[in-house]
Amino acid sequence: MTTIILEGVLFVALIATVGTLFYLVVMYLTPVGERIRQTLNRRRLDNAAALACPIHGPRSSKDLVRLTSGELMCPDCYKETVHG
Secondary structure, X not given: OHHHXXXXXXXXXXXXXXXXXXXXXXXXXXXXXXXXXXXXXXXXXXXXXXXXXXXXXXXXXXXOEEOOOOOEEOHHHHHHHHHO
């Protein structure tokens, strides 16, 4: 009984290892992986740029105010706009 369980666990570990190696090969050794990594990096940079107010500097995503149009605004800019 123990042998059967051990064989099942080793088979699952083998499948996980093969899947991980396939993922690493695709992500780091093929043009498709390079394109995916560039897209993820571009998205991360765009998100970081969206969190930076040109006047008051970078803010965390929790600090920003969401307008009715769906845009995000710096809380200091929002106060200046609303309260004059």
